[in-house]
Amino acid sequence: MRSTNAGKRAVLVMTFAATAAHAADTPVFAGPETVVTAARVPQSQAAAVQSVTVISAQDILDGGQSTLLGLLQRLGGVEIGANGGPGQPSGVFMRGANSAQTLVLLDGMRIGSATSGTTAFENIPLDQIERIEVVAGPLSALYGSDAIGGVIQIFTKAGYAPIGYAVSAGYGTYDTSAINGRVNGRSGDVDYALAAGYDSTQAFSATRPSIPFGQFNPDRDPYRNGNVSGRIAYRFAPDAEAGISAFYSEGKTHFDAGPDTDDVNRQQLSSYAAFVRNRFAPNWQSSLQFGRSSDDIVTTGLFPGRFRTDQDQATWQNTFTVTGGALIAGAEYLRQVVDSDTPYTTTSRTIGSGFAGYTGEFGPHALQANVRYDDNSQFGAHTTGSLGYAYRVSDALRLRVSGGTAFHAPTFNDLYFPDFGNPDLQAERSRSYDAGIDWRDGPHKLTATYFENRISDLIVFDLATFLPENLATARIRGGEFAYESTIAETVVRAKLTLQNPENEANGAQLPRRAKAFGSVDATRRYGPWKWSAEVVAVGPRFDSTDEAPDTRMGGYALVNLLASYRIAPEWTLEARWNNILDKQYELAKHYNTPGSNLFVWVRWSATP
Numbered sequence: 001m002r003s004t005n006a007g008k009r010a011v012l013v014m015t016f017a018a019t020a021a022h023a024a025d026t027p028v029f030a031g032p033e034t035v036v037t038a039a040r041v042p043q044s045q046a047a048a049v050q051s052v053t054v055i056s057a058q059d060i061l062d063g064g065q066s067t068l069l070g071l072l073q074r075l076g077g078v079e080i081g082a083n084g085g086p087g088q089p090s091g092v093f094m095r096g097a098n099s100a101q102t103l104v105l106l107d108g109m110r111i112g113s114a115t116s117g118t119t120a121f122e123n124i125p126l127d128q129i130e131r132i133e134v135v136a137g138p139l140s141a142l143y144g145s146d147a148i149g150g151v152i153q154i155f156t157k158a159g160y161a162p163i164g165y166a167v168s169a170g171y172g173t174y175d176t177s178a179i180n181g182r183v184n185g186r187s188g189d190v191d192y193a194l195a196a197g198y199d200s201t202q203a204f205s206a207t208r209p210s211i212p213f214g215q216f217n218p219d220r221d222p223y224r225n226g227n228v229s230g231r232i233a234y235r236f237a238p239d240a241e242a243g244i245s246a247f248y249s250e251g252k253t254h255f256d257a258g259p260d261t262d263d264v265n266r267q268q269l270s271s272y273a274a275f276v277r278n279r280f281a282p283n284w285q286s287s288l289q290f291g292r293s294s295d296d297i298v299t300t301g302l303f304p305g306r307f308r309t310d311q312d313q314a315t316w317q318n319t320f321t322v323t324g325g326a327l328i329a330g331a332e333y334l335r336q337v338v339d340s341d342t343p344y345t346t347t348s349r350t351i352g353s354g355f356a357g358y359t360g361e362f363g364p365h366a367l368q369a370n371v372r373y374d375d376n377s378q379f380g381a382h383t384t385g386s387l388g389y390a391y392r393v394s395d396a397l398r399l400r401v402s403g404g405t406a407f408h409a410p411t412f413n414d415l416y417f418p419d420f421g422n423p424d425l426q427a428e429r430s431r432s433y434d435a436g437i438d439w440r441d442g443p444h445k446l447t448a449t450y451f452e453n454r455i456s457d458l459i460v461f462d463l464a465t466f467l468p469e470n471l472a473t474a475r476i477r478g479g480e481f482a483y484e485s486t487i488a489e490t491v492v493r494a495k496l497t498l499q500n501p502e503n504e505a506n507g508a509q510l511p512r513r514a515k516a517f518g519s520v521d522a523t524r525r526y527g528p529w530k531w532s533a534e535v536v537a538v539g540p541r542f543d544s545t546d547e548a549p550d551t552r553m554g555g556y557a558l559v560n561l562l563a564s565y566r567i568a569p570e571w572t573l574e575a576r577w578n579n580i581l582d583k584q585y586e587l588a589k590h591y592n593t594p595g596s597n598l599f600v601w602v603r604w605s606a607t608p
Contacts, residue, residue: 037105037133037153039359039368040142041319041326047361049368049388049402051436051449051480053077053134060129062523062530064562064576066170066178066199066599068126072152073536074519076134077480077495081512082122082587084206085594086176087223087253087265090122093513095136096453096476096501097149101408101428103139105153106293107231107245109271113295114309114336117146117411120295123251123269125227127168127180127197130155136480137451138406138432140384141370144332144353145409148430148455156229156247159184159191164607172599176201189235191243200224204592207256211590217256225251239279245291247271263301270294273313283321290314308339325360325367336412344416345423350377351409364392368402378415379426382407396441403433414459414468422467430455436480445484452477473504476513494520508547512588514539514555528566535559543589556585574601 033045033054045052055075065071069080072092081099082090091099100117103110112119132154139147163185170178180197206221227250233243249269257263273291280286296308317330332353338344357370368388375381386404393399410425436449458472478499485492496518501510509515521534537557544551559581564574575598582596 035133037151038135039357039370040317040328041359043359046398046438047366047390048135049366049390049400050139051136051434051447053136055132055134057130060126060131062532064532064564064574064601065126066176066576068121068124068129068154070578071126072121072132072134074521074534076132076152077482077497077519078134079512079514079517079538080587082591082593084221084255084588084591085174085203085223086201087122087203087225087251088206088221088255088591089118089120091118092121092152094134094149094152095451096432096455096474097430100411101146101148101430101455103143103146103151105143105151106247106271107154107156107273108275108289108315109273109291109293109313110311110334111269111271111293111295112309113297113307113411114311114338115307115340115412117408117413120251120267120269120297122253123225123249123267124154125180125197125199125225125249127178127182128156128195128227128229128247128249130157137402137434138384138386138404138430138453140374140406141372141386141404142355142357144334144351144372144374144384145376145382145407145427148406148408148428148432148453156231156245157182157184157193157195158231159186159193159233162186162607164605166603166605168601168603170599170601173597174201174203174594176597176599190232191235192230192232194228194230196228198224198226204594205256206254206591208590208592211256214258215256217259217261219254219262221254221256223251223253225249233275237278239285240277242274242276244274245272257302261302263299263303265297265299267297268294285319285321286317287319288314288316306339306341310337310339311335312337322360324362325358327356327358329356330354338412343418344412345418345421346378346412346416351375366390366392366400370404376409376427378409382427396439398438399436400438401433401435403431406430406432410459410468420466420468422469425459425468426457426470428455428457428459428470443486445482447480447482449480450478451480474502474510475504476501476510490522490524492520492522494518503545506546508545509542511543511545512541512553514541530562530564532562533560534562551589553586553589556583558583558585570604570606572601572603574603575599576601 035045036042038048038050038052072078073080078092094102104119134152136150139151165183167181178199182195184193202220202222207216209216229247231245233241235241251267253265255263271293275289277287293311298306312335314333320327334351337348353374355372359368371385373383384405388402390400408428415421415423432453434451439446453476455474457470459468460472461468481496483494501513516539519536523532539555541553542551558579561577566572577598579596
């Protein structure tokens with residue numbers, strides 16, 4: 001049976017309220033890693049003028065996390081939100097931006113929903129990921145819409161020599177099980193990689209009895225996911241290659257919409273792309289990528305419905321080597337198409353874009369400048385820019401400052417949902433800047449960054465009229481601090497964000513944003529053993545725009561432990577105990593979170 005518009009409006013109201021959250025990102029020390037997201041060209045992390053966090057394959061393996069959200073909270077320095085346990089709608093919040101204002105790329109492709117504006121992190125399996133780059137701050141001058149808070153770029157498994165195999169299997173609390181495998185390698189001029197996995201859990205009830213509108217259901221809300229990714233590339237010259245990549249994930253999540261129904265979301269995420277890179281001249285390299293990403297969710301139960309987004313994408317970028325650095329110039333095309341049983345008055349839009357930039361180093365000086373023009377078929381043109389500068393005072397000390405403008409285009413729900421959308425909405429806009437230091441002395445690494453972000457024309461949902469409007473403004477100021485060192489053969493890492501996330505209309509703390517959050521972890525290796533302990537802490541938040549006392553979510557601190565033992569060169573046994581103190585906490589008001597839980601892995605990897 002098709003759902004009524006009133007029922008769908010109720011779901012959208014709850015979804016809108018659940019995703020209207022902001023937070024900040026914490027950088028780590030800029031080390032020798034090569035990054036590409038911060039400037040759209042390869043550069044050392046130490047040369048980037050923005051705050052860049054790299055989560056490497058070793059970090060992923062050492063962390064023992066089972067979810068992408070958990071990894072990003074611990075190592076990416078972001079806040080997270082979730083409407084319940086595994087597989088439930090979730091998001092990350094960076095530097096004053098909500099989930100829809102943080103751009104997520106998967107192997108260079110946008111991935112997400114054009115109706116809700118968010119990315120389903122809960123359905124991106126961690127075992128498919130090779131590395132992650134998290135860049136904080138305004139990046140619309142590089143990537144266009146959505147990059148107000150920053151960009152998270154996820155890279156799936158890639159081929160490299162020598163050939164390698166890996167298989168892992170695990171079991172834990174809530175009848176949780178997982179199995180994953182991959183093969184990758186190189187044969188002559190061909191690189192290839194293939195990875196697949198499956199996991200499931202019986203979980204727990206997503207909601208608490210206190211949830212309004214009769215939504216509570218005490219039953220368990222299980223989740224399962226199957227996934228596969230692959231990549232093959234042919235190198236036809238030292239600086240030239242062509243290839244294809246693919247990613248597919250299918251999740252089935254039970255959730256609570258009422259006491260008498262079995263409500264289920266079935267969601268498919270996919271991304272398929274072809275690419276070619278070539279060097280036309282000694283100082284001119286060109287790359288072309290085109291493909292499609294899809295987000296298809298079907299809901300059954302009390303409010304059945306289907307929402308599918310297809311995003312056809314093409315990027316042509318040219319990189320010119322010049323004295324001291326590189327110039328980039330390129331064009332992008334994006335076509336978003338919505339297919340739904342909801343009768344949207346408009347179901348597609350196109351965005352044509354052109355961008356240019358410069359990145360360079362001159363002795364102790366580093367400079368980056370970017371500009372971009374986006375022409376959206378819905379609301380016209382938008383131009384954004386950014387500028388950054390860094391000065392290396394000494395081998396140990398570096399100063400940096402950057403700023404820019406960014407925007408977020410309204411979603412199809414904002415614009416065209418029946419009896420809910422407002423087609424006159426304009427893009428949300430932001431101006432932000434930051435200034436910071438990077439310091440290193442032997443094993444000690446320290447960064448400190450002050451940031452300020454002003455967001456105007458924020459789209460606010462008016463519960464009185466059931467219409468969104470460009471009414472709100474926000475100002476988020478704060479400081480981010482990160483420290484890393486090796487003390488007594490123990491690697492110690494700590495991150496802290498102190499911020500004032502303010503609604504400028506009434507001075508209230510912005511919804512779901514803490515004024516303080518951070519993490520600290522310590523890892524020690526001893527022979528075949530590895531031990532880790534970590535604490536993740538978040539201050540009090542409110543799930544309302546006016547700090548209503550009954551919407552307060554208390555602060556919390558989670559203590560997690562990890563131990564692994566290398567049984568043989570190819571075999572490792574690993575156990576992770578999360579929330580060992582069984583802390584009761586909320587990531588969204590009236591929604592449950594995991595209690596104390598244990599998961600045990602057996603891993604096998606080999607390189608013939």
